[in-house]
Structures are given as structure tokens and as C-alpha cells.
Amino acid sequence: MKKIISTILFFKQIILFHFFCLVLGSNLYSQPGSRVIININQGWKFIKDDGWKKGEGWTSIQLPHTWNVDDVLDDEPGYYRGIGWYKKIVTIGTDVKDKDISIYFEGANQETEIFVNGKKAGSHAGGYTAFSIPISQFLKFGEPNELLVKVDNRFNENIAPLTADFTFYGGIYRDVYLTETNKIHFSTSDHASNGVYITTPFVSPNKADVSIRCIVSNDGNSTSKLFVTTSIIDERGKTIGTIKSALLMNELAEKEIVQKINSIKYPKLWSPENPYLYKAVTKLTDSSGSIIDEIANPIGFRWFKFDADSGFFLNGRPYKLIGASRHQDYKGLGNAVPDSLAIRDIVLLKNMGANFFRIAHYPQDPCILKACDSLGLLTSVEIPIVNEITESESFYSNCVLMQTEMIRQNFNHPSVIIWCYMNEVLLKPHFAEDTAKQKKYISNITALAQRLENLTRKEDPFRYTMMAFHGNYAQYKNAALLEIPMVVGWNLYSGWYGGSMDDFPKFLDKFHSDFPAKPFMVTEYGADADPRIRSAEPVRFDKSIEYTTNFHRYYFTEMMKRKFVSGSVVWNLADFNSETRTETMPHMNNKGLMQWDRTPKDPYFFYKAVLSKAPFVKILGACDNKFGIADSSANHCYQSLQVASNLDSVSVILNGAVQAKQKIVDGLCMWKLPFKEGSNVIIAEGKKNYNIFSDTIRTQFHLQSPCLVNQQIPFKEINIMLGSSRYFTDANGLWWQPDQVYKKGGWGSIGGKKFQLQNNGRLPYGTDKNISGTDDDPVYQTQITGIRQYRFEVPPGRYEIRFYFAELTGGQINVPPYNLNEDERNEQIKRRVFNVSVNGQVALEHFNIAEEYGLARAVVKSTTVTVSNDEGIVIDFTPIEDEPILNAIQLKKLD
Numbered sequence: 001m002k003k004i005i006s007t008i009l010f011f012k013q014i015i016l017f018h019f020f021c022l023v024l025g026s027n028l029y030s031q032p033g034s035r036v037i038i039n040i041n042q043g044w045k046f047i048k049d050d051g052w053k054k055g056e057g058w059t060s061i062q063l064p065h066t067w068n069v070d071d072v073l074d075d076e077p078g079y080y081r082g083i084g085w086y087k088k089i090v091t092i093g094t095d096v097k098d099k100d101i102s103i104y105f106e107g108a109n110q111e112t113e114i115f116v117n118g119k120k121a122g123s124h125a126g127g128y129t130a131f132s133i134p135i136s137q138f139l140k141f142g143e144p145n146e147l148l149v150k151v152d153n154r155f156n157e158n159i160a161p162l163t164a165d166f167t168f169y170g171g172i173y174r175d176v177y178l179t180e181t182n183k184i185h186f187s188t189s190d191h192a193s194n195g196v197y198i199t200t201p202f203v204s205p206n207k208a209d210v211s212i213r214c215i216v217s218n219d220g221n222s223t224s225k226l227f228v229t230t231s232i233i234d235e236r237g238k239t240i241g242t243i244k245s246a247l248l249m250n251e252l253a254e255k256e257i258v259q260k261i262n263s264i265k266y267p268k269l270w271s272p273e274n275p276y277l278y279k280a281v282t283k284l285t286d287s288s289g290s291i292i293d294e295i296a297n298p299i300g301f302r303w304f305k306f307d308a309d310s311g312f313f314l315n316g317r318p319y320k321l322i323g324a325s326r327h328q329d330y331k332g333l334g335n336a337v338p339d340s341l342a343i344r345d346i347v348l349l350k351n352m353g354a355n356f357f358r359i360a361h362y363p364q365d366p367c368i369l370k371a372c373d374s375l376g377l378l379t380s381v382e383i384p385i386v387n388e389i390t391e392s393e394s395f396y397s398n399c400v401l402m403q404t405e406m407i408r409q410n411f412n413h414p415s416v417i418i419w420c421y422m423n424e425v426l427l428k429p430h431f432a433e434d435t436a437k438q439k440k441y442i443s444n445i446t447a448l449a450q451r452l453e454n455l456t457r458k459e460d461p462f463r464y465t466m467m468a469f470h471g472n473y474a475q476y477k478n479a480a481l482l483e484i485p486m487v488v489g490w491n492l493y494s495g496w497y498g499g500s501m502d503d504f505p506k507f508l509d510k511f512h513s514d515f516p517a518k519p520f521m522v523t524e525y526g527a528d529a530d531p532r533i534r535s536a537e538p539v540r541f542d543k544s545i546e547y548t549t550n551f552h553r554y555y556f557t558e559m560m561k562r563k564f565v566s567g568s569v570v571w572n573l574a575d576f577n578s579e580t581r582t583e584t585m586p587h588m589n590n591k592g593l594m595q596w597d598r599t600p601k602d603p604y605f606f607y608k609a610v611l612s613k614a615p616f617v618k619i620l621g622a623c624d625n626k627f628g629i630a631d632s633s634a635n636h637c638y639q640s641l642q643v644a645s646n647l648d649s650v651s652v653i654l655n656g657a658v659q660a661k662q663k664i665v666d667g668l669c670m671w672k673l674p675f676k677e678g679s680n681v682i683i684a685e686g687k688k689n690y691n692i693f694s695d696t697i698r699t700q701f702h703l704q705s706p707c708l709v710n711q712q713i714p715f716k717e718i719n720i721m722l723g724s725s726r727y728f729t730d731a732n733g734l735w736w737q738p739d740q741v742y743k744k745g746g747w748g749s750i751g752g753k754k755f756q757l758q759n760n761g762r763l764p765y766g767t768d769k770n771i772s773g774t775d776d777d778p779v780y781q782t783q784i785t786g787i788r789q790y791r792f793e794v795p796p797g798r799y800e801i802r803f804y805f806a807e808l809t810g811g812q813i814n815v816p817p818y819n820l821n822e823d824e825r826n827e828q829i830k831r832r833v834f835n836v837s838v839n840g841q842v843a844l845e846h847f848n849i850a851e852e853y854g855l856a857r858a859v860v861k862s863t864t865v866t867v868s869n870d871e872g873i874v875i876d877f878t879p880i881e882d883e884p885i886l887n888a889i890q891l892k893k894l895d
Contacts, residue, residue: 034181034182034185034283034284034291034292034293034294035179035180035181035182035185035293035294036179036180037104037177037178037179037180038177038178038179038180039175039176039177040063040088040090040103040176040177040178041062041063041064041175041176042062042063043060043062043088043089044060044061044062044063044065044086044087044088044172045058045059045060045061045086045087045088046058046059046060046061046065046067046084046085046086047059047084047085048067048080048082048083048084048085049082049083049084049085052083052085058087061086063172063173063174063175063176063336064171064172064173064174064175064335064336064337064338065086065171065172065173065336066109066169066170066171066173066333066334066335066336067080067084067170067171068080068153068167068169068170068171068334069332069333069334069336072167072169072334072577072579072587073577073587075586075770075772075773077580078579079167079579080170081153081154081155081168081170082152082153082154082170083150083151083152083154084150084151084152084153084170084171085148085149085150085151086147086148086149086151086172087146087147087148087149088146088147089144089145089146089147090144090145090147090178091142091143091144091145092139092141092142092145092178093141093142094141094142096141096180097141098183099136099180099181099182099183100134100136100180100181100182100183100185100188100219101134101135101136101139101178101179101180102132102133102134102135102136102178102179102181102188103121103132103133103135103147103176103177103178103179104130104131104132104133104176104177104178104179104188104192105124105130105131105132105133105172105174105176106130106174106175106176106365106366107127107128107129107130107172107173107174107365108124108127108149108151108171108172108173108174109127109128109151109153109168109169109170109171109173109335110125110126110127110151110152110153110156110159110168110170111123111124111125111151111152111153111154111156111159112124112125112131112149112150112151112152112172113149113150114133114135114147114148114149115146115147115148115149115150116135116138116139116145116146116147116148117138117139117140117145117146118146118148119138121133121134121135121138122134125156125158125159125398125401126159126398126401126402126405127153127159127168127362127384128362128363128364128383128384128402129192129363129402129405129406129409130174130192130366130405130409131192131405132179132188132189132192134188134189149172151170151171151172152170153168153169153170153171157390157392157395158390158392158394158395158398159395159398160383160384160385160386160389160395160398160399160402161361161362161384161385161386161387162386162387162388162389162390163386163387163388164361164384164386164387165578165580165581165589166327166329166361166576166577166578166589167329167334167335167577167578167579167587169329169334169335169336171334171335171336173334173335173336173337174365175339181293182292182293183218183219183220184216184217184218184219184220184224184226184249184284184292184293185216185217185219185284185292185293186214186215186216186217186282186284186293186295187215187216187217187254188217189217190215190408191404191405191408191409192405192408192409193408193409193411194295194297194412195214195215195216195217195295196212196213196214196215196280196282196295196297196412197212197213197214197408197411197412198210198211198212198280198297198299198411198412199211199213199462200299200301200302200303200462201462203267203269203301203302203303204303205266205267205269205315205316206265206266207263207264207265207266207267208264208267208301209260209261209262209263209264210232210241210260210261210262210264210280210299211258211259211260212230212243212258212259212260212261212280212282213256213257213258213259214228214256214257214258214259214282215254215255215256216228216247216249216254216255216256216257216284217253217254218249218250218251218252218253218254219252220251220252221251221252222251223248223249223250223251224248224249224286225246225247225248225249225286225287226246226247226248226249226284226285226286226287226292227244227245227246227247227284227285227286227287228244228245228247228257228259228282228283228284229242229243229244229245229282229283229285230242230243230259230261230280230281230282230283231280231281231283232261232264232278232279232280232299233278233279233280233281234268234278235276235277235278240264240278241261241264242261243259243260243261245257245259264301267301268301269301269302269315270300270301270302270376270414271302271314271315271376272355272376272377272378273376274376275300275373275374275375275376276300276301277298277299277300277373277374277414278298278299278300278301279296279297279298279299280296280297280298280299281294281295281296282294282295282296282297297412298370298373298412298413298414299412299414300373300414300415301414302314302315302414303315303316304319304378304417306464306486306487306519306566307519308512308515308516308517308518308519308520308564309516309563309564310563310564311519311563311564311565311566311567312519312566312567314378318563319355320560320565320566320567320568321355321356321378321521321566321567321568321569322353322354322355322356322567322568322569322611323349323354323355323356323357323358323377323378323567323568323569323570324349324352324354324357324358324569324570324571324572324573324593325357325358325359325360325523325524325569325570325571325572325573326345326349326357326359326360326364326572326573326574327572327574327576327577328342328364328365329576329577329596330596330597330598331595331596331597332597334577337365339365339367342364342365342367342368342371343367343368343371344598345368345573345574345598346368346371346372346375346377347371347375348573348594348598348600349377349573350375350376350377351608352593352604352607352608352611353607353608353610353611353612353613354377354607354611355376355377355378356377356378356379356380356567356569357372357377357378357379357380357415358379358380358382358523358569359379359380359381359382360380360382360420360423360468360523361382361384361386361423362382362383362384363381363382363383363405363406363409363410366409369381369410369413369415369416370413372413372415373413373414373415376415377415378415378417379413379415379416379417379418380416380417380418380419380420380466381406381410381416381418381419381420382406382419382420382421382422382423382466382468383399383402383403383406383420383421384402384423385399385421385422385423385425385448386423386424386425387423387424387425387427387428388425388427388428388429388430389425389444389445389448391440391441391444396448396451399421399448399452400451400452400455403419403421403452403455403456403459404455404459406419407419407456407459407460408459411460416463417463417464418463418464418465418466418487419456419460419463419464419465419466420465420466420467420468420485420489421449421452421453421456421465421467422445422449422452422467422468423467423468423491424468424469424470424491425445425449425467425469425481426442426445426469426470426472426475426476426479426481427470429441429442429475442479443479445479445481446479446480446481446484449467449481449484449485450484453465453484453485464486464487465485465486465487466485466486466487466488466489466521466523467481467484467485467488467489468489468490468491468523468524469481469482469488469489469490469491470491471490471491471492471493471494471507473507473510473511477514482515482518483518486519487518487519487520487521487566488511488515488518488519488520488521489520489521489522489523489524489569490507490511490520490521490522490523490524491522491523491524491525491571492504492507492522492524492525493524493525493526493527494507495527495540495551495554496526496527496528496540496541496551497762498761498762500540501551501554501555504525504554504555504558505558505561505562508522508558508559508562508565509562512562512564519566520564520565520566521565521566521567521568521569522555522559522565522567522568522569523569524569524570524571525555525568525569525570525571526548526551526552526570526571526572526591527547527548527551527552527591528541528543528548528583528584528589528590528591529543529544529545529547529548529549529590529591529592529601529602529603530543530544530545530584530585530590530778531545531590531595531599531601532584532585532728532729532730532778533545533584533726533727533728533778534546534621534726534727534728535547535725535726535727536639536640536727537725538550539725539764540762540764541762541763541764542725542726542764543583543584543590543726543778544726545601545602545603545621546642548591548601548602548603549602549603549606549620549642549668552570552603552606552607553606553666553667553668555568556568556606556607556610556666556667557666570593570603570607571591572589572591572592572593573592573593573594574592574593574594574595574596574598575588575589575590575591575592575594575595575596576588576589576592576596577589577596582768582769582770583768583777584768584777584778584781585777586770586771586777587770593607602620602621602642602644605618605620605644606620606644606667606668608644609644609645609646609667609668610646610666610667612646615646615647615686615688615691615693616644616645616646616647616693617643617644617645617647617650617684617685617686617693617694617695618643618644618645618684618695619641619642619643619682619684619695619696619697620641620642620643620644620668621641621642622697622699623699623729624699624700625699625700625701625702625733625735626639626675626680626699626700626701626702627701627702627704627727627735627737628675628701628702628703628704629703629704629705629706629737630703630704630705630706630713631706635676635677635703635712636674636675636676636677636703637674637675637701637703638672638673638674638675639672639673639675640670640671640672640673641670641671641672641673641682642668642669642670643662643668643669643670643671643684643695644667644668645664645667645668645669645684645686646664646667647664647686647687647688647693648663648664648686648688649661649662649663649664649669649686650662650664650669650684650685650686651684651685651686652671652673652682652683652684653682653683653684653685654673654674654675654680654681654682655676655680655681656681659671659673664686675701675703676701676703677701677702677703677713678700678701679698679699679700679701680698680699680700680701681696681697681698682696682697682698682699683695683696684696702735704718706746707745707746707793708746708747708792708793708794708795709745709793709794709795709870715794715795715893716892716893717890717891717892717893718737718747718792718890718891719734719735719736719737719888719889719890720736720737720738720739720888720889720890721736721737721738721739721778721779721782721887721888722739722749722754722782722783722784722787722886722887722888722889723739723754723755723765723766723782723783723784723887724738724739724754724765724766724778724782725738725764725765726738726778728776728778728779730776730779731775731776736778736779736888739784742789742790742791744793745793746793747791747792747793748790748791749784749787749789749790749886750787750788750789750790750791751786751787751788751789752784752785752786752787752788752883752884753784753785753786754766754782754783754784755767755782755783755784755785755808755885758827765782766781766782766783766808767781767782767808767856768781769781769808769855769856770856771806771856771857771858772856772857772858773857773858773859774858776858779804779858779887779888780804780805780806780858780887780888781806781808781887782887783805783806783808783885783886783887784885784886785883785884785885786883786884786885787877787883787884787885787886788876788877788884789874789875789876789877790874790875790877790886790889791872791873791874791875792872792873792891793870793872793873794867794872794873794891794893795867796867796868796869796870797866797867797893797894797895798864798865798866798867798893798894798895799864799865799866799867799873799891799892799893799894800862800863800864800890800891800892800894801838801843801862801863801864801865801873801875801889801890801891802860802861802862802889802890802892803836803843803844803860803861803862803886803888803889804858804859804860804886804887804888804889804890805849805859805860805861805885805886805887806849806856806857806858806859806887807829807830807832807849807850807853807854807855807856807857807885808855808856809827809828809829809830810827810828810829810830810850810855811826811827811829811855811856829850829855830850830882831848831850831851831881831882832848832849832850832879832881832882832883832884832885833846833847833848833879833880833881833882834847834877834878834879834880834881834883834884835847835876835877835878835880836861836875836876836877836878836884837875837876837878838863838865838873838874838875839865839867839871839873839874840874841865843861843863843875844861846880847861849885864894873891875889
């Protein structure tokens with residue numbers, strides 16, 4: 001019964017929160033007698049800078065908006081980083097002539113200037129925090145007013161981030177509001193905060209204290225006697241504490257007032273299991289009691305601490321922080337994501353069983369932390385100092401400004417427990433060839449870190465601080481960065497970018513041994529999982545779902561064994577755009593537990609299995625169509641099936657046949673099952689407390705005979721990738737399988753070897769270059785070099801053969817900063833020329849891929865052949881210069 005009630009309360013919170021966001025997202029939001037907030041997302045026009053210069057080409061848009069939705073996905077390196085202009089006409093009535101009007105931006109990337117009726121009203125530098133610009137003095141009341149906004153996302157060495165493994169989308173990509181207040185109001189100019197700051201300096205199960213600091217502004221020309229009243233209200237609407245303070249406000253002045261409400265008895269404690277929220281309503285009234293301004297803030301009564309030996313504690317009990325990070329972009333939208341989808345991400349993370357959310361690598365939409373407060377996710381928030389810094393006071397000052405904005409704008413969210421300010425800042429330090437300059441550079445990083453640490457502890461002495469470091473332990477230790485933050489975060493990828501998974505627990509133990517008094521978390525770990533790639537023999541960096549699922553299982557299990565690891569944060573909740581990446585899915589980082597459109601992958605269900613309290617069973621690898629090579633009897637194919645569950649054991653029923661029960665070990669179990677041609681029904685089920693919990697899938701299985709002349713399974717088509725050990729499903733739903741060495745009576749390649757990148761210790765085979773002209777890059781990213789022949793023993797008939805080529809060697813090799821074991825280099829272009837003949841007939845003559853098509857470009861050549869009797873198909877590759885290659889081959893029976 002307790003579980004049922006808990007579930008009902010959880011979904012009730014989701015419904016209430018969605019209603020709350022719908023209200024805030026409407027065109028008009030007001031508080032009686034105080035301030036009016038108007039959403040102005042609609043009715044804008046946009047033009048890029050070149051069009052602005054010509055005075056033509058304005059297009060109608062609505063906010064949120066980015067100009068980089070499409071160009072970050074094309075085959076051309078780079079994307080538009082420049083200037084965009086936005087304009088809108090607004091009419092503001094004469095009835096508010098005596099009010100203060102400001103325009104509030106939740107975020108615009110990255111430098112913004114605001115003009116009202118041709119006059120500059122203000123500006124902001126930084127792409128991820130909110131800003132508010134007063135515009136009353138520029139308005140014509142009762143007449144149309146032109147709002148003109150210039151946004152610039154060009155590289156600026158004085159604004160973080162300078163580089164990062166994500167895309168710096170340009171545009172006004174969050175909501176924009178007009179705010180109307182009386183001349184006397186809670187401050188709207190304190191770094192775009194709401195001017196009221198709530199702390200809970202003491203909390204226990206028996207009582208709690210609340211401190212309220214208010215900044216009041218008087219922009220009028222008269223002195224007024226005022227009152228500030230704060231009331232604490234519970235979820236039922238009952239006032240449980242109140243305080244009233246008198247305030248004399250001089251003209252054109254600003255004052256700070258502090259209030260304390262002590263000894264609130266038996267507060268309901270906020271936690272991820274029960275995110276109970278109180279509301280602090282702070283009112284500014286005149287001597288007659290009329291409301292001049294009013295601000296409402298959430299309060300969650302909780303206390304917490306980090307312990308270096310025992311981990312994290314919430315409300316007095318041990319509490320392992322488990323969650324994920326999130327980037328703010330979405331398929332088809334870039335980073336211009338509406339609140340409803342942003343909130344959905346938090347719901348998906350919560351439903352997975354997480355209790356923590358690392359908001360990285362920058363502050364995100366205000367609705368995110370509201371959702372975390374309401375749904376119960378503890379959080380950290382950070383500013384985007386990523387990979388490197390600029391050694392200039394302008395850069396340092398802008399970082400200080402960002403940190404201040406982040407803290408003040410998000411100060412009142414009970415979900416926030418950590419403020420962060422640097423991520424992997426020594427990933428590739430400047431001046432690698434100049435020891436003295438590099439030493440100075442690193443010392444400047446340390447000085448900036450200490451400056452931000454001091455600022456953060458002064459701004460908020462009640463929360464922790466954290467920096468996230470990549471796995472070069474000695475480098476950060478020597479830079480004296482490990483001692484600065486209160487909590488250390490480690491981003492660890494042993495068994496992915498380098499090393500083996502076994503290195504991961506060794507690292508955890510060593511750091512704790514060396515720094516026994518320093519609390520720490522694993523703030524990033526993960527492995528790419530291209531949802532189109534599967535492997536029966538998964539290996540590091542093959543991008544298969546299977547390797548990634550095993551990776552997460554191993555890491556999670558090792559962290560759970562160690563109390564001193566305060567938390568584990570998966571990188572990343574969902575796949576995200578990183579324009580500079582190539583790999584199997586160019587411009588995407590595939591480490592997400594979900595795809596870019598938020599379709600869950602297998603690792604998401606693994607975490608749901610190990611984190612969920614309710615009984616859970618999920619068949620992994622589910623898809624509408626499966627393919628496989630039949631065994632010798634030619635009537636079925638054995639393939640692995642994995643199930644995620646939190647039950648003790650699970651049974652599987654395949655097509656009515658009960659398979660052996662398997663014990664669940666660390667969230668997973670596995671079977672080898674015989675799939676038949678056609679429809680297959682799989683049921684996985686287990687018991688708990690005499691109740692059965694199950695999952696069912698139906699999949700169409702397509703059998704392929706190992707012998708193509710087999711009459712039991714008529715041959716139709718075969719798609720083969722050479723130089724690869726993985727399976728791939730392309731954009732048309734075709735299943736591609738690995739090549740094999742030719743065996744008499746079958747099919748396969750003769751001669752040659754798998755292509756392997758030079759000076760590469762990461763890729764198991766092939767390349768991670770972007771193959772232009774295709775979305776099916778894995779088909780072309782592997783090959784056999786020096787191939788002599790390919791054979792198919794097939795029945796008589798007419799066939800189409802399609803040859804897939806891409807020249808993988810040559811040109812500039814640009815290495816992203818996260819590939820630490822590789823250097824940029826220029827490879828010599830291969831001049832390879834060869835002939836291809838089919839059954840003695842020339843299909844390609846003097847074929848020179850690089851010369852005819854260029855480097856890393858998808859090339860498809862086709863021919864037909866008629867096979868008589870039992871001659872089969874023999875394809876010869878004859879070298880003229882250097883070695884012949886073949887990336888993939890497709891054989892299709894035409895009649």
C-alpha cells in the first residue's frame with residue numbers, strides 16, 4: 001500500500017508541475033497588485049548578419065529559436081558562428097507609464113545587445129545565464145515600439161566556453177518576457193535574480209529556521225514607509241510562520257533587509273522520495289496594506305553533508321547520489337527546446353530511478369531546476385569553463401560574473417546542493433612545447449579556481465563546491481587543484497578512450513588512499529552506443545549497444561561497492577550534438593542512455609532495473625526486425641537475449657517453449673535462444689511475493705542460410721561490411737553483417753587484411769572519419785585492403801552486385817581534445833588504381849577512388865551478372881598501383 005500511495009503522489013506531482021509550467025508559459029502571468037509578466041515569444045522576425053547589411057530577407061519566427069538547427073548536421077565542417085538579428089513590434093499602453101518595464105531573457109548565446117526604438121538599452125555577455133534589461137526610458141507608451149536584438153555566437157577568447165565537446169548554438173534559444181513593476185519593487189537588477197534570497201540555516205526533524213534576505217529598489221522620486229512581510233505556507237495552503245518588518249525607502253535608493261523565522265515545528269523534510277515543498281511568499285506593502293510587489297519562492301527543508309569515508313548524507317542518513325548529466329539540445333530543435341520537452345527529460349531521469357542530476361556543462365533553462373525541486377532530484381550546477389582558459393582579466397571577470405549570475409538566479413532551489421565552476425580544465429594544457437609558459441598557464445588556472453571558490457563560498461556558505469577533472473590524476477595534483485573545491489569530481493573513461501575497465505576501480509581506491517579527507521564523486525562515465533550497431537563479440541570503441549551496456553554494469557557495480565564514492569553520474573542522459581565529432585554518427589555524441597529523440601537504449605533499462613523500487617522486467621535489444629545466419633539444420637538461428645530486472649530470477653518463453661530460469665546478477669541475465677524464420681514471441685517473467693511481472697516483445701526474424709544455394713531458405717539478398725566485426729542496420733532498415741573468409745560451398749573474401757588506422761590505440765578497426773554523401777557511415781568506415789577476390793556460391797539466376805567504396809587514408813587528421821592518445825597529423829593520400837571483374841567480365845577499369853571522388857566520400861558502383869549452372873560469382877580485384885580495397889558489398893537476386 002505504501003508503494004501505491006508513493007506512486008500516486010509522484011504522478012500527482014508531475015501533473016501539478018506541468019500545470020504550473022503551463023501557467024508560467026502563457027502570455028500573461030501576474031500577481032495581484034504587484035508585477036505583471038508577459039511572455040513575448042510570438043511574432044518575431046529574424047535575419048542573419050549578411051541579410052541585415054542588405055536590408056532584406058527577414059523571416060517570421062517564434063522563440064525559442066536557433067539558427068544552427070541544420071548546419072550542425074551537414075557534411076561541411078563548421079557551422080554558422082556569427083551575428084543574428086531579431087526584431088519585434090510591441091505596443092505598451094499609457095496606463096503603465098508610471099511603471100518600471102524591463103525585458104527578461106532566460107538565455108541567448110552568447111553576446112547580446114538590445115535596442116529599443118533605435119537606442120541601445122543594454123547588453124549581456126555569456127550564453128547560459130539569464131539577464132534583465134530595463135527599457136522604460138526608451139519606450140513610447142501608447143504607440144508601437146521596435147525591439148531589436150543582436151545576438152552573436154562567434155568565438156570570443158574572453159567568454160567561456162572556448163572549446164568543448166558540444167555545439168555552441170546561436171540565437172535567442174529560451175523564453176523572453178516583459179516585466180512590469182511598480183517604481184518600488186523587489187530588485188530586478190541583481191544579476192536577474194528575483195531579489196529575495198532564502199536560506200534554511202538549521203533543519204532537523206523537530207524544527208527548522210528560515211532566513212530571508214530581500215533587496216528593495218525605489219526608482220521613484222519620493223520617500224515611502226513600507227512593510228515587508230514573509231509567510232511560510234505549506235502544500236495545503238496553511239501559513240505556518242510569518243514575519244513583518246518596517247522599511248523606510250528613500251527616493252532613488254536600494255536597501256537590503258534580513259528577516260528570520262525560527263523554530264518552525266516538525267517540518268516535512270524534502271527528499272527525492274518525498275519532495276515536499278513549502279512556499280515563502282514575500283510581500284511589499286504600503287501603509288494602507290496595499291500590495292506593491294510580491295515574490296514567491298520554494299522552500300524544501302533538508303540538510304546534507306559529504307563525508308570522505310562514508311559518502312553523502314541527506315537528512316541524517318547515508319544516501320548514494322546516482323544520476324546523469326544532460327545537454328539541452330533535442331533532435332530537430334537544436335537547443336531551442338520548449339519547456340515541456342525540457343521537463344520531460346527530468347521526468348525520464350526520475351522514472352529511471354535517479355536521485356541526482358548534474359546540470360552540465362552550463363546553467364540550463366529555469367524550468368529545469370523547478371522540475372527538480374518538484375519531482376525530487378538533487379542537483380549540481382556549473383558555469384562553462386571547459387577544457388581551457390584565456391589568460392586575461394577580461395576572461396577571469398566574465399567567469400566571476402557567470403558564477404555570480406548562476407548562484408543568485410538559482411539560489412532558492414532546494415534541489416541544488418553543489419555549485420561548480422570548471423570541467424576538465426587541464427585536458428590539453430596550452431604551451432606543450434614551452435615548459436615555462438605552460439607552468440604559468442596552469443598557475444593562472446589555479447588562481448582563477450581559487451578566486452571562484454572564494455566567491456562561491458561567500459555567496460552561499462550553505463552549499464558545497466565542486467570541480468570536475470579528467471583522469472590525469474598527477475596533472476591536477478601537481479597543479480594544486482585537488483585541494484581547492486570541497487568535493488572533487490572525476491570524469492573517468494577507462495575501457496573507453498584508453499586503458500581497460502579494470503583500471504577504473506584501481507583509480508577510485510588510489511585517490512581515496514591518497515586523499516582520505518577529500519569527498520569525491522564520479523561525475524562522468526560512459527561509452528558511445530550507436531543504436532544501429534550490434535555485436536556478438538563487443539570490444540572497446542566498436543560503438544555497439546552490447547559493449548556499452550556491459551560498461552555501465554561494470555562501472556555501476558564497482559561504485560556501489562565503495563561507500564566513499566559519494567555519487568555516480570552517467571555521461572549522458574541523452575545523445576547530443578557535437579558538430580566537431582565524426583565517428584559512426586557524425587556530429588553526435590552517442591553516450592546517451594537515450595537517443596537524441598529520447599528513445600531509450602538498453603543501458604537506460606539497465607539503470608531502471610538496478611535503481612527502481614518497484615518490480616521491473618525488460619527485454620533488451622528489442623526491435624521489430626532481427627536477422628541471423630541459420631545453423632546447419634537451416635531452421636533456426638541461435639542469438640543472445642539479455643534481460644534487465646531487479647527480481648531474483650527470470651524465465652524466458654520463446655514461441656511457447658520455456659527456457660531455463662536465469663539468476664539476475666547485477667541487474668542482468670542472458671540466454672542463447674533459437675529464433676525461427678518469421679514471427680517470434682518472447683516473454684520474460686519473474687515472481688515477487690507470489691505476483692508475476694513480465695515483458696513481452698514480438699519480432700520478425702529473417703533467417704539467412706550459411707550456404708546460399710540452400711533450398712530450404714531461398715536466397716534473396718546479403719549485405720556485408722568488410723573489415724568489421726559488428727552488425728549494422730542502415731537508414732532503409734537493411735541489416736549488414738560482418739565479412740568472413742571464404743569457405744568452399746559458402747561465401748566470403750580472399751586475401752587482404754582489415755584496415756587499421758596508423759598511430760591509433762583506440763579504434764579496434766576502421767576509421768572514425770565522417771564519410772560524406774551518406775548517413776550510413778559504418779558501412780564505409782571499415783574495409784579490407786589488398787583484397788584479391790570475393791566469392792559467392794549461389795543458385796543460377798540474375799543478380800545485382802553493389803560495391804561500396806570510400807578512401808580512408810590521407811588528408812588532415814584533426815583530433816578532438818578528448819582523444820588524448822592521438823596527435824593531429826597529415827596523412828599522405830593513397831594513389832590506388834585497380835580493376836574489378838565479375839566472372840571474367842570487367843566491371844571497373846583503372847578505378848582510382850581518391851582521384852575521382854576525393855577522400856572519405858561514399859561511392860557505390862553496381863553491375864549485374866547472370867549465373868548459370870553451379871559457376872557461382874567470382875569477383876577479382878587486380879592491382880595496378882598500390883592495393884585494391886573494398887568497404888562493403890551487397891548481393892541481390894533479381895529473378
